[in-house]
Amino acid sequence: MAFADTSSGAEPAPAARRPAMPETRIDRRFAALRTEGRAALVTFITAGDPDPETTAALLAGLPQAGADVIELGMPFSDPMADGPAIQASSQRALRGGQTMARTLDLVRGFRARDDETPIVLMGYYNPIYVYPVPDFLRDAREAGVDGLIVVDVPPEEDEEICLPALEAGLNFIRLATPTTDDARLPAILANTSGFLYYVSITGITGTAAPDVDAVHGEVARIRRACDLPIAVGFGVRTPDQARAIAKGADGVVVGSALVSAIAESLDAQGRAGARTVPAVLDLVRGLAEAVRGG
Amino acid sequence: MAEQAEAESAGAAGAGSTSPEPNSYRTGPDEGGHFGIHGGRFVAETLMPLILDLERAWEDARADPAFQAELDDLLTHYGGRPSPLYFAERLTEHLGGAKIYFKRDELNHTGSHKINNCLGQIQLARRMGKRRIIAETGAGQHGVAVATVAARFGLPCVIYMGATDIDRQKPNVFRMRLLGAEVKPVTSGTGTLKDAMNEALRDWVSHVAETFYIIGTVAGPHPYPAMVRDFQSVIGREVREQMLEREGRLPDTLVACIGGGSNAMGLFHPFLDEEGIAIFGVEAAGKGLETGEHCASLNGGKPGVLHGNRTYLLQNEDGQILDGHSISAGLDYPGIGPEHAWLKETGRVNYVAVTDAEALEAFQLCTRLEGIIPALEPAHALAHVMKLAPTLPRDHLLVMNMCGRGDKDVFAVAGHLGMEIG
Known part of the structure; x- marks a missing residue:
């Protein structure tokens, strides 16, 4: 038959396919925070936005400012799940000549001085596909990457990168969304590891404010089917939102607000200035305080 | 939909990319x-x-x-189907080879x-x-x-x-x-x-x-x-009937232009398993494949993933998508339908490319000889027909899909030809 019978509503990958994985920095970090009894602050910036030196300085400062997990965006020319702020950040990085090799160099540089803070690379599949996948996984692991979020590779395409990543010892973090119903959820969870990323809005990054009660309800629903930590993101911008979301989640992801702070600090030529790094880190400190119950 | 039912029952041979000669080219995609x-x-x-x-x-x-x-x-009753299959007599005489037919999809409601x-x-x-x-x-x-x-x-x-x-x-x-x-x-x-x-x-x-x-x-x-593809396959199904009625046999060669490739898939798909039929998809070579300013994903791109599918894409070595260039905005897309990518790799369809200048020449020739102003998209297909037809015998039946009319392009063409309108 040319078309599959998908009347079950999902094609869950059998859990047995999940390769046994050693513990990663992500597992250790969430376990430690669970003991501490608080949610993680997960911060997103784009690698090379607007230049690699700025990213390196931001990476170096983020843990001290209160970031528990760092998501580093792999810039892509066509980021179709992202809103204007992250689109612009991706464009700035590409204009600055950012490549996948340079992105991995940034991780390597960070890892030389910090062996604790987890780094998750986040982006789209094509730059990984052409790298190609086996070399990318090897180089990413060697550079000190802990996990991957590849937004345009759903469970239906698990053979592409999810399963190879797990075999290479990298967590593959999947997104669950408001459109993920109970029939679909097992497919999402089957090969997810590290943490689950709950997308708090039906939309693209940074474009709407999440409805906190609805998000908490959804997180509670997913938690019944899943023993992984659940981090919430896509619309969280302010410390107040972060504080509210953190009450019912294991992590809060902030991205668009940070890259917007980068954008606002640039000069007319789009170059980073003395204010760029402090502006972002100040914002992170405020968010961290809120997430920690301040 | 008899043909789709047929395609379904034949099994999912479309998955067999490693097998260069599938039993059928019409069974894909897999589940x-x-x-x-x-x-x-x-x-x-x-x-x-x-x-x-x-x-x-x-x-x-x-x-x-x-x-x-x-x-x-x-x-x-709304779209105006079936579109005619028209014998382009003067173009055939002019090129002096294959007998050229146009599938007149430019006569549809909305012009394409x-x-x-x-x-x-x-x-x-x-x-x-x-x-x-x-x-x-x-x-x-x-x-x-x-x-x-x-x-x-x-x-x-x-x-x-x-x-x-x-x-x-x-x-x-x-x-x-x-x-x-x-x-x-x-x-x-x-x-x-x-x-x-x-x-x-x-x-x-x-x-x-x-x-x-x-x-x-x-x-x-x-x-x-x-x-x-299935919605567009009405084009090829009509051509099959019309050609049988007209000439008592199937065509020998099919030619269609390709941006994303929907008019071409529509014409080609019902004929993919007819071994004797040569099939040509014509990409936009823009200013020339060697200049890098083109939209020929198959001839000048490589496999990648964009917009929901893996296919050939115009991209740099780091996987960033590049902009195409073509005189025709309708062909100006850095990717191509995945079934075309597969038909290229199996060798069933020949994918060639035609430059802006060649398309512009074909546009003018068709307008003058046949009284049909083609869109710049099928003008690319026509430019390949101009190369191909003279090399073929006079009893060779060639069908080109005239997939759109050129009214929308007259301003752009005037600009390229240095002419003023009004």
Whole structure:
């Protein structure tokens, strides 16, 4: 038959396919925070936005400012799940000549001085596909990457990168969304590891404010089917939102607000200035305080 | 839909990219939407439940005789089908070789083959209870066809169009607005068709419950490539009947232009298993393949993943998507339908490329010899016919898909020829 019978509503990958994985920095970090009894602050910036030196300085400062997990965006020319702020950040990085090799160099540089803070690379599949996948996984692991979020590779395409990543010892973090119903959820969870990323809005990054009660309800629903930590993101911008979301989640992801702070600090030529790094880190400190119950 | 049923029962040989000679070229895609390594479903999770819903709804509709009957009625009385198969006598004499026929899809309502697909998809949207239509457009032909069917069925409609394309295709922008569509200029990225598609996907993610996305070509996540192909295959099915009636046998050669590749898949698909038929897909070589300024994904790109499917893409060595260039806005897309990518790799279809200058020459020749002003897109197919026909014997039957009319292009052509209008 040319078309599959998908009347079950999902094609869950059998859990047995999940390769046994050693513990990663992500597992250790969430376990430690669970003991501490608080949610993680997960911060997103784009690698090379607007230049690699700025990213390196931001990476170096983020843990001290209160970031528990760092998501580093792999810039892509066509980021179709992202809103204007992250689109612009991706464009700035590409204009600055950012490549996948340079992105991995940034991780390597960070890892030389910090062996604790987890780094998750986040982006789209094509730059990984052409790298190609086996070399990318090897180089990413060697550079000190802990996990991957590849937004345009759903469970239906698990053979592409999810399963190879797990075999290479990298967590593959999947997104669950408001459109993920109970029939679909097992497919999402089957090969997810590290943490689950709950997308708090039906939309693209940074474009709407999440409805906190609805998000908490959804997180509670997913938690019944899943023993992984659940981090919430896509619309969280302010410390107040972060504080509210953190009450019912294991992590809060902030991205668009940070890259917007980068954008606002640039000069007319789009170059980073003395204010760029402090502006972002100040914002992170405020968010961290809120997430920690301040 | 007899042919689709036939394709279904023949099994999923489409998955066998490693096998260079499948038993049939008409059985793909496999259940994951793959044509060999191409195709698939590479979309954000928010869209996955919708894609699966759409697939179920499409399977259900294609098995429903009432759906097909209603669509056939619309194609006949609203779309103007069947389109004629016309013997281009003077062009044949001029080129002095193969007997050239045009499949006159430019005579359809809205002036191109795009209406075939739009009527099918809007019927599906209504069947699924969707209340809002979105689409992307490059040259505006698909946008006009979508705006037309949305008007016909009273559904609100938003068309995403690159700001650059809005500038070059003003008449079509006005037509869409007259038809009641909201045309949203896209300035993100490079402001062309690929960015319009990104923006349409972003809209879809943000309005999942009520929105139906009418993709205009045989690309995107499964089931779009197969679904659009099936809606467009009416072209090839008619050619088969018309040629048998006219000449008592099937054609020897088929030629069609390719941007995303929907008019070409529509013509080719019913003939893929006829071994004796030579098939040519014509890409836009722009200023020349060697200049890098072209839209020939198959001849000048490499496999990658974009807009929901794996296929050949124009991209740099780091996997960043490049902008194409073509005199024809309708061919100006950095990718191509995944089934074409597979047909290239199996060798079943020959993919060639034609430059802006060659297309412009063909445009003028056709206009003068046949009294038919072709769109710049099929002018590319015609330019290849001009190379091919003289090398073939006089009893050789060649069919070219005249997939759109050139009214929309007269301003652009005047500019290229240094002529003034009015």
